[in-house]
């Protein structure tokens with residue numbers, strides 16, 4: 001058996017076309033142009049690339065974007081001042097604070113200052129707390145993109161055993177909660193789980209979000225499982241990012257799998273744009289729901 005590929009590029013493109021159409025409706029009706037502001041602190045070249053990708057995708061969807069670079073040795077107050085200004089700016093609908101911030105900065109504390117209604121990245125403590133409480137909030141874009149990909153391929157979540165490998169604030173934890181909200185039975189494992197293979201082999205839906213290149217091998221996957229790989233590891237000697245799943249062996253066992261690149265990554269960006277559009281529509285008091293007769 002060879003797994004079907006869950007095409008994140010094509011799915012993201014379709015979603016971004018929907019966003020572009022809805023953005024045009026919003027702008028035509030209200031004059032509001034959705035605007036995303038990104039704070040890019042530090043000199044991580046990968047972060048700069050991601051922020052650039054997000055800016056390009058925004059422009060294509062009719063969303064304005066602006067990036068504020070902050071040097072690696074800048075004081076934390078520089079990020080805080082910029083954030084305060086963006087929180088207060090009514091023309092800015094979404095704020096993205098690219099992770100990770102330089103080591104000397106207190107990231108959780110800075111994120112606590114992000115306005116919930118502008119947290120289109122869904123990673124501020126208020127948004128995560130609301131998710132835990134079952135209240136409406138923006139959801140972290142990568143986990144949300146993974147759920148959206150399953151839905152677009154009509155892959156059922158309810159009643160399935162989903163195993164999440166990874167427990168980060170941005171990915172593993174919110175992903176587990178989103179899967180729970182879809183009525184999956186969820187197990188969370190991580191880098192210190194001793195009997196990892198034993199647990200991953202029980203997964204109907206296996207989500208790798210641990211940041212260890214090719215940790216998950218084919219023999220750790222239940223035959224017929226759906227495998228979502230959120231890994232984007234830089235490995236020396238490999239031109240492209242390497243996932244957390246060993247793709248070739250997994251392909252033989254799974255029923256469906258996301259490639260890296262071209263799987264989860266592009267979905268992240270689509271969700272960020274969708275959240276930015278939603279934030280702008282709410283600020284303008286405009287309903288994006290299709291009109292019913």
Ligand SMILES: Nc1nc(=O)c2c([nH]1)NC[C@@H]1CN(c3ccc(C(=O)N[C@@H](CCC(=O)O)C(=O)O)cc3)C=[N+]21
Pocket residue numbers: 047050053096097098099100121123141142232241260261262263264265266267268269
């Ligand atoms: N506050 C915050 N929010 C994030 O969402 C966030 C972050 N910080 N820090 C870094 C990670 C990383 N990340 C990716 C987004 C898209 C791709 C992506 O689209 N990758 C392409 C490949 C791109 C290429 O290398 O050509 C793909 O998978 O096909 C990858 C990684 C978002 N992150």
